[in-house]
Amino acid sequence: MKAGSGLALLSVAVVALALLHLMAGARLASPGVVLDALLNHDPRNYQHVVVVKQRLTRLLVAGYSGAVLAVSGMLLQKVLRNDLVSPSTLGINSGAVTFVVLGIYAFGLDGAALFWPALLGGVFAVAVTFLAAGLVRQGARDPLSLILGGAMTATLFSSATTFVISIDPDRFGKLLGWLVGDIGNFDYQPLIYLWPVGLLGIGMALALCRPIDLLTLGTEQAATLGADPRFVRGGALALAIPLAISAVCVVGPIGFVGLIAPHVARLLLGETGRSTMVFCALTGAVIVIAADMAARTLLAPQLLQVGTVMALCGGVAFLAIILTTLRRRAA
Amino acid sequence: MIAAAPQNGQGALALSLKDVGFSYGRRAVLDAISLDFARGQFVAVVGPNGCGKSTLLKVMAGLLQPSQGAVLVEGAPLAGTSRKKLARKLSMLAQSNEAPEGMVVRDLVGMGRFAHEGWLSSGSPEDLRHVQTAMDIMEVCDLAERRVGELSGGQLQRCRMAMTLAQDAGILLLDEPTNHLDLRYQYALLETARMQAASGRAVIAVLHDLTHASLYADRIILMAKGKVVAEGPPADVLTTGNVAEVYGISTVAMPFGRAVVHLPESALVEKRQPAGERK
Structure with a gap:
């Protein structure tokens, strides 16, 4: 696919999906109502309020998280030259969650302030993953060793998270959705502070x-x-981790x-170039927006969590990617 | 062939090593090596496995820091030069042929232009011209739109050589460039290396094949155990005495035009009938 036409097509898809996202929900809004709500907003019209206050904020949160996680994953895959790594498979997400929970428990932090413990947790988790991968490595270029290290790290941090929560379960009641990755109606609030991280990060990427x-x-x-x-490898890691963390702080560890x-x-x-990077960001946005729509409509009126939907679909895709990677290495 | 007229600073000093030593831990890999390389010359570095010739090339490319001595590129010390600045003066075809399978050949060759690009610009008309010329030289134009994963080892090696040529640097380092190539392209690549030297570059290649080295190089550096044993024109360096000393085998040397062919004595002895076998 030519870069220009590919990006144009995907942009159209993003806009169409965004419109669908704004329409879908407990009560279907017509495209006309959606446009009205955006362009001639009437705060006394209940449907307008739902479209803007609930759906648009969720749309922005979903789009943002998808885009930054995607770019983070691409940076990691390129500099580590490993098709299987990503913020979740390297344990970055789990490390961030543990430190967020600790930050809440020990220091009573909340909102965007949790970015700092989360960042610390992400960096710490990557270090642990590299260390563990070094111990289990067989041969110089074994793509699975990093993933194995990441899985071990994620397990380790998850149990730490569970441990901290079990000390004082009442305090973390409203955090349960976030722990599996969820887009709530108030998630846009930390995003108000964190979006510059994403903008700057993607720009520098x-x-x-x-x-x-x-x-x-x-x-x-x-x-x-x-x-x-x-410099390049360090720079890419220094961008990839905060990008992923800024999403984790808003929506939780979506894998x-x-x-x-x-x-x-x-x-x-194609393999290289800035257009691929932009395409990757848009693809990430599309994936999370679609997952959010699925989460809200699949079992309506029951709501699912985005993280659950992503884990279900993503797990299958992960398996497929592992199999093709291994087959390619065997060939 | 008509001798190339002096141009582009032909004969000027391009790279020099001053008393360079390198060691991994306590094991000395290179020991007090001083060498000069001029523009317009194709120099082959030969020697047995583990003699330090690849390490020498990496030190020259600034990939390894010498533990003593200095490397000068066009008179300026290599240490402290930024990679990008250095890449405009010196290019290298590394031995590993790593490249993402999905990468298109034209983009791969275009990677050679990185050192000439700004932070946000790439693909200027001059860049495209150099990419095209390099692909012409290496006869890979018909592969331009193919993906790396579809190429044979030899095709990929030629594309990577095209990338190195597209870099358009005055010094060209080649680490076992004939790897993966069949006979035709081995000679084509060595001919390219000679032509690049004739057009005023300093070309330095690590080669395994003594015949190739003697046939194409202007000067040969014979190494053993981290030291230069002999250097000079092929016929002077590739003597049976030197080869016996360095490789530990007795050979018969056969001069053949400018080439020196070394054949192992053991293989030239007529085959004896294995004992106990009947006619």
């Missing part, structure tokens, strides 16, 4: 895109082509977006 592409040719070749591998979106983008648009 685009600026760093070319040297990151070089790194996929191997450290030495990248260096002689003119990229400083340590698999960061794993799947880069694969879709690379498959449809």
